[in-house]
Amino acid sequence: MPSTTVIILDADPAPPPELLDALRTMDASLVTRTLTELREGPLELLPVADVLLAPAESDGDAVRMAVRRLRRWAGAPIVVVWTVTEFAALEEHVRIGHDYLVPPFLPALVGARLHSCSERAGLGRTLREADARAELMGYEKELEIGREIQAGFLPESLPVPDGWEIDVRFRPARQVAGDFYDVFEISRGRRLAFVVADVCDKGVGAALFMALIRSLLRHTAQNSGLQHLVAAGRAGGSRRIPVVGATPLLNAVTATNGYLTRNHLRQGYFATLFFGVLDPLTGSLVYINGGHNPPLLLPADGSPPAALDITGPAVGVLPDCVYTLGYAQLDPGDTLFVFTDGVPEARCPNGSFLGDERMLELLAGPPVSGKDVVDRMDLAVREHTGTAEQHDDVTMLALHRPRTARGPYADGTGHQVVA
């Protein structure tokens, strides 16, 4: 049992020598503070004490304010007011709940009174700790609910077209995440839309914007008028082939950027994203890369990956900016690996990054399957991170077109024989 700690209020009058002797006899630890120090001094210098010993002449309300501040930061002491002659002033203090000491200040009497105060103060501190724990558990529970609700903003199942494989890995660094992915059908099921995005920053703020951005993208893409299904190809380019699914793609990204910059610019949240629209029958891909780490197209023959570079800025930063379309082709055996910066920026305990070069080494050679690529990269990220804390959300999506696919074009016989 620790000895009683007493704050002696540095005020006029000072405690009589008999009272100080009694405190020393009971082996109390004594600290002296002025009322101003207790009410306005730095928080880290506030003492944790059982008793605040004040003369009856001190101002009751001021003492009460000091105790209120102590309660928040260090635990509330019991106020014990002493006097030798000022009994009227003492009565005022007793009325507002302060304890008191009057002569004779015999060591046994003072000791017994302060010990009982010390027990009451200890009980108060225990209650305060229990309250703090309960409060913390309340927050944890709220965050857990947030995590569950956020999971509802990720696709429940992936619509995988015949002749394709889609594999996803999603490992948030905290309970709620800024990363997200989405896979859904557009254009009456004729096209497959997929998104991998990273909302800047971390925690609850990023999670709220994730929900907004995901919903805007998906809703706009799925509700772009079917009359606009066929859009002109790359603006200004020599190729002007109509591309099904390009309009929902452009509409989704442009509308989301417009909405964010009109309504949320001041909050400074934005997302980098890769939004691809695949024709499952031909393997042709049209995409927008809005400021995102370029995804890597891993060719079936094991030749070096091609990066699908940015075609516009991050979404939510610049009002009225132009997004152009990128085009790629996935042939049988190819894999498209889309990821967030949590992969190359995974950090080991000494702080070094996994890095782009190591990523390319790990991805070298012909991809066996999308699952193999995702598993290999995920293992590398986890091994590299080791015992270090995971700093960032990690999201990966692999879109693989197997050689031995069931799709009509894939095996080189199906479609052509039928035709």
Next chain:
Amino acid sequence: MPLSVSLSIEGDTTVIDLSGELDAETAPDFHQTIEKAAGHGTTTIEIRMAGVGYMASAGLRSLVFAQQKIADNVTIKVVGAIEPVSRTIRTAGLDRSIVISDE
């Protein structure tokens, strides 16, 4: 790794000198400094980043935040950023509104 932030005025330029890592933990310090810098009313705000070894997306958010806080007629310059940091800024497209220079 902590971030050290210093703020000074050189003629008509407010200089913010950063060194360390700019991530979710350290970005709030940078935000506070931006708010102070926004109040200076100089025509240029120069963010010296030669000492920044790593910038996470929270750091990019700080730059967007700076654009919002600082008047449109003030030029924001990022100076001396190492290649991975300037690449992060360019990839996100922030180089369209922020001047990136080597010196």
